[in-house]
Amino acid sequence: MIKGPVLTIENLRTYFYSKSKQAFIRSVDGVNLEIDKGKTLGIVGESGSGKSITAMSVMGLISAPPGVIIGKIRLSTESIQKNLLQGLKDYVRINMSTGRIMEIYKDNVGWQKNIDRIMYKIRGREISMIFQNPKISMNPFITIGSQITESIMLNTTIKNRSKAKERALYWLEQVKIDSPRLRYNNNPHGLSGGMCQRAMIAMALSSEPSLLIADEPTTGLDATIQSKIVNLLAELKSTVGVTTMLISHDINVIRELSDQVAVMYGGTVLEHGPAKDVLSAGYEYKHPYTAALLASIPNEQHIREKGYLQAIKGDVLDTINIPGGCRFHDRCEMITNKIKERCENHEPDLKDISANHKVRCWLYYDS
Amino acid sequence: MAKTILEVENLKKYYIQPGGIFTPFKGAKRIIPAVDDVSFYIKENETMGLVGETGCGKTTIGRTLLKLTPVTAGRIIFDEKDITQLTPHEFLPFRRQVQMIFQDLDAALNPKMRIRSILKEALTVHHRLSDAEINREIGELLEKVNLKKSKLSNFPGELSGGEKRRVGIARALAVGARFLVADEPTSALDVSIQAQVVNLLKDLQKNLGLSYLFISHDLRIVELISHKVAVMYLGQIVEMGMAGRIAHEPRHPYTSILWSSLVEKKSRETTKVSTDSKKGTWGVFDFERPHTGCRFAPRCPVYEAKGKPSICNEPSKAPQLQDIGDAHKVRCHFPL
Amino acid sequence: MKRYSQYSVEVSDFSDVPFWKKASFMDLVYVSYGIFIVILVIGSYIVGAFDLLPYDPHEINLELLMAPPQSSGHFLGTDFMGRDILSRLIIGIQAYFLPGLLAIAIAIILGTCFGVLAGYWGSGFDTIITYINNLLNSFPRLVLILLMVAAFKPDIYYIMVIVGITNVPVVASLIKGKIQFLKQKYFIEAATALGLKNRVIIFKHILWHNCRSILIIQATLGMAEAILMETSLSYLGFGVQEPTPSWGNMVQAGANYLMQGKFWPSTAPALAILFTIMGFHLLGDGLNNMLERRRNK
Numbered sequence A: 001m002i003k004g005p006v007l008t009i010e011n012l013r014t015y016f017y018s019k020s021k022q023a024f025i026r027s028v029d030g031v032n033l034e035i036d037k038g039k040t041l042g043i044v045g046e047s048g049s050g051k052s053i054t055a056m057s058v059m060g061l062i063s064a065p066p067g068v069i070i071g072k073i074r075l076s077t078e079s080i081q082k083n084l085l086q087g088l089k090d091y092v093r094i095n096m097s098t099g100r101i102m103e104i105y106k107d108n109v110g111w112q113k114n115i116d117r118i119m120y121k122i123r124g125r126e127i128s129m130i131f132q133n134p135k136i137s138m139n140p141f142i143t144i145g146s147q148i149t150e151s152i153m154l155n156t157t158i159k160n161r162s163k164a165k166e167r168a169l170y171w172l173e174q175v176k177i178d179s180p181r182l183r184y185n186n187n188p189h190g191l192s193g194g195m196c197q198r199a200m201i202a203m204a205l206s207s208e209p210s211l212l213i214a215d216e217p218t219t220g221l222d223a224t225i226q227s228k229i230v231n232l233l234a235e236l237k238s239t240v241g242v243t244t245m246l247i248s249h250d251i252n253v254i255r256e257l258s259d260q261v262a263v264m265y266g267g268t269v270l271e272h273g274p275a276k277d278v279l280s281a282g283y284e285y286k287h288p289y290t291a292a293l294l295a296s297i298p299n300e301q302h303i304r305e306k307g308y309l310q311a312i313k314g315d316v317l318d319t320i321n322i323p324g325g326c327r328f329h330d331r332c333e334m335i336t337n338k339i340k341e342r343c344e345n346h347e348p349d350l351k352d353i354s355a356n357h358k359v360r361c362w363l364y365y366d367s
Numbered sequence B: 001m002a003k004t005i006l007e008v009e010n011l012k013k014y015y016i017q018p019g020g021i022f023t024p025f026k027g028a029k030r031i032i033p034a035v036d037d038v039s040f041y042i043k044e045n046e047t048m049g050l051v052g053e054t055g056c057g058k059t060t061i062g063r064t065l066l067k068l069t070p071v072t073a074g075r076i077i078f079d080e081k082d083i084t085q086l087t088p089h090e091f092l093p094f095r096r097q098v099q100m101i102f103q104d105l106d107a108a109l110n111p112k113m114r115i116r117s118i119l120k121e122a123l124t125v126h127h128r129l130s131d132a133e134i135n136r137e138i139g140e141l142l143e144k145v146n147l148k149k150s151k152l153s154n155f156p157g158e159l160s161g162g163e164k165r166r167v168g169i170a171r172a173l174a175v176g177a178r179f180l181v182a183d184e185p186t187s188a189l190d191v192s193i194q195a196q197v198v199n200l201l202k203d204l205q206k207n208l209g210l211s212y213l214f215i216s217h218d219l220r221i222v223e224l225i226s227h228k229v230a231v232m233y234l235g236q237i238v239e240m241g242m243a244g245r246i247a248h249e250p251r252h253p254y255t256s257i258l259w260s261s262l263v264e265k266k267s268r269e270t271t272k273v274s275t276d277s278k279k280g281t282w283g284v285f286d287f288e289r290p291h292t293g294c295r296f297a298p299r300c301p302v303y304e305a306k307g308k309p310s311i312c313n314e315p316s317k318a319p320q321l322q323d324i325g326d327a328h329k330v331r332c333h334f335p336l
Numbered sequence C: 001m002k003r004y005s006q007y008s009v010e011v012s013d014f015s016d017v018p019f020w021k022k023a024s025f026m027d028l029v030y031v032s033y034g035i036f037i038v039i040l041v042i043g044s045y046i047v048g049a050f051d052l053l054p055y056d057p058h059e060i061n062l063e064l065l066m067a068p069p070q071s072s073g074h075f076l077g078t079d080f081m082g083r084d085i086l087s088r089l090i091i092g093i094q095a096y097f098l099p100g101l102l103a104i105a106i107a108i109i110l111g112t113c114f115g116v117l118a119g120y121w122g123s124g125f126d127t128i129i130t131y132i133n134n135l136l137n138s139f140p141r142l143v144l145i146l147l148m149v150a151a152f153k154p155d156i157y158y159i160m161v162i163v164g165i166t167n168v169p170v171v172a173s174l175i176k177g178k179i180q181f182l183k184q185k186y187f188i189e190a191a192t193a194l195g196l197k198n199r200v201i202i203f204k205h206i207l208w209h210n211c212r213s214i215l216i217i218q219a220t221l222g223m224a225e226a227i228l229m230e231t232s233l234s235y236l237g238f239g240v241q242e243p244t245p246s247w248g249n250m251v252q253a254g255a256n257y258l259m260q261g262k263f264w265p266s267t268a269p270a271l272a273i274l275f276t277i278m279g280f281h282l283l284g285d286g287l288n289n290m291l292e293r294r295r296n297k
């Protein structure tokens, strides 16, 4: 048995270089996360705050030529302990003069080879991902059954085709696809969105990964199927005990499924703690962004009065010109005169408030 | 009394899919009744919400309203004119009036065009504008949807899901339409921007008197923004009425199941019908062989509870959309 | 407000940076080379028009047969009739350029039209085009050209018309395939919904934004192919006819003397063909990479 978190992300930075703007797009800018074994980490946050890019970085799917990844992603499962970003730095050279990045050199082929070498036997086997758009991520010409069977034979110890097929049927049943024997022979486009989503989940689970990344698994599904998928994930958590990284905009889904929640904004984590604390509006030590986010959820009163919703004022963050100081200070409503100067000029650290609750805000520095 | 801006009468849209390679010999074609006999009307300044299971034909209705796909039968009367009869050329003036926010954000933006050209194009389709005006208008649009100027020179592939969605909304707003089909405009957005979009739509309605057909899976938002709501099942409207009543006093079993499966409610709410989501009975419906009689019967808890009455199976006695008072219509033999 | 300046540069204007500023070095080299070749071609016309050639390419000098390069004032020597090879080389490209353009124009214009008809408007046209395609494919192209030559006369323009026409189905099916692929995405529908006219959608969204690389590649390949085609026909004696100089018939005429160790009359035009074809290929490749923002590895 290994101890400690299954996945540790330390100071992850994923930048894209935009040649036309001569600047870095700092999609992920210093993310620290941990996921413990058997737990679910929910990630919420502004759209464009780098949630998907974080997930893609973990999967080693950032290959767009000018992308740069720095930091540490440590995966420690029973069979593998590895820094997934090992040696990637060697393939990038950055020329700076007078504080500006003048040029980036990247050995794309070497970079890709290195990623493939590191991720060999990890992608799909140790980590698998539920993509947001299942129809795009599954091969449209192959039946879902044989896709799952292939994945089982590739990634697990089952190498016998008929056994693998049995296993595939088991997983199709697990995700509550009715008459799995019939659906086994369906092509992805013969399934409705919700079915396809579930087939995708079955495929991701069939390789029995140590870590499951689910990027918005419920968007675009109607309420009944949404609740089915939520039930399924909850059930899997209690029975199989998969470690999950769950990205979603639906706070209710996150609340239902996660143990820990990370709130992302502008490429960094602003708050990280137990789900019940982070997502309850009443909790005392709350990051101002989280508070504002929770306030934007339509509540019973809004619905009854058909009134306006409360949105966070101000502009969304510009990932090229991230403001100095606290990233959120332009829009922060809880800023006080006492800390104003600090908020505008210095970036706070992710500070421990209690045992496992961290907040990145100057408000909680003095106490 | 507000004027009726859009009236849909007995709209039908059947997709015909060629079957396998042997179809020519068998002569059998697969017919998918994506929209089957749908009627509704929308007044000026009014929002109609449209909800339903994935694949029940919501987007298809939206597409027929914009004449993006020919209808099989039925009439769509926009501003007292039947647009199903118009040639594409005659329809051109209507394109200014009706716009759509597309559901599939990856596909609806030309991948090879920068965001700036996409918006510029939408602004200049119907109006001649100088460069300065275009820049000003683009600035205003970006402000409305809260998108950063620096994203203008990006290609759609380089944006996050929510950013693409906002470009889609900005493009639909650029034309200045009076009627907007909003196909899941709030999915893939964080709650704050979702709130902004909802507020924006409400504002536009208040200031410019727009009407919306609001398609969404987010029932809370639908309830909040819509005046009336139509619930679809398998190509048909099964219930239609005022938003509050649909949400709180549903009469059709499907509506009841839909609202009770809201994730937040699940733990505390007790509904009139049990959803029984643990059992694997909630299969996916088969469009090719819809159940004769009431299409919802195979999944219907009431049908189960009443001991499978034969009236629900009889093709000749398929339930009709009947008015049960207060502009509330239900398609069910045994409304709750 | 303080901004992290070490990574970002204040951006004043977000309008597009012209694409050549973002191109990779190798692409620029390719394209420059290609453009250099095109300039040489145009130069050939200028030189011809203003009579700046070192010698009259048609002037026969029986006293100086097969003079080696650099001798008696002939930079590249003379051929078997004592004509100046350099002058003939310069004029020689003119045998291809306009006919080649004609072939390209026919292939691109007709191919695009058919491709759009089949891809955008549907199955009826699609069937017709497939039939035409099969018809043309069932004849070897060379046979078709020889038939043409036999029926009319061995004129380079006739030949290039055939080359162009036989390329039509190739372009058409490429464009058709691309459009059918694009139609599965919804942006064409979205453009229709905006109220754009079919004309605009076809020319702007489809052809300009999504098909231009195909067309550019086809055009430059077409030019290279035209040159090659003429060369091989010259070998059969059906290319550009003497005394009009073309590289093909120069190579062919010179090849007879290779055995005697007199390499220059055929080597010079052969090299010219090589570099020109390479130029057009690289031009297409480089432009494609630039327009498609594909970076060189």
Ligand SMILES: Nc1ncnc2c1ncn2[C@@H]1O[C@H](COP(=O)(O)OP(=O)(O)OP(=O)(O)O)[C@@H](O)[C@H]1O
Pocket: A016, A025, A026, A027, A046, A047, A048, A049, A050, A051, A052, A053, A054, A064, A319, B157, B158, B159, B160, B161, B162, B163, B188, B189, B190
């Ligand atoms: N290939 C790319 N080139 C340049 N910028 C990119 C690229 N991919 C993503 N970005 C930028 O990185 C930022 C983060 O994107 P990401 O997809 O992670 O957002 P997200 O948090 O998943 O948002 P959403 O919830 O809307 O999906 C965005 O601002 C996006 O514009």
Ligand SMILES: Nc1ncnc2c1ncn2[C@@H]1O[C@H](COP(=O)(O)OP(=O)(O)OP(=O)(O)O)[C@@H](O)[C@H]1O
Pocket: A193, A220, B015, B016, B017, B032, B034, B052, B053, B054, B055, B056, B057, B058, B059, B060, B061, B103, B287
């Ligand atoms: N072009 C098409 N050809 C054939 N069938 C189609 C086509 N477009 C849609 N369909 C079918 O019509 C039905 C209705 O599709 P539609 O896109 O309208 O569903 P929807 O209600 O919008 O679902 P969702 O909530 O998932 O967006 C589906 O079963 C779909 O498979």
Ligand code: SF4
Pocket: A287, A288, A289, A326, A327, A328, A329, A330, A332, A333, A334, A335, A336, A339, A343, A348, A360, A361, A362, A363
């Ligand atoms: S650090 Fe300051 S500006 Fe940032 S969230 Fe906290 S109070 Fe607001």
Ligand SMILES: [Mg+2]
Pocket: A051, A052, A053, B160, B161
């Ligand atoms: Mg995302």
Ligand SMILES: [Mg+2]
Pocket: B058, B059, B060, B103, B183
């Ligand atoms: Mg839809």
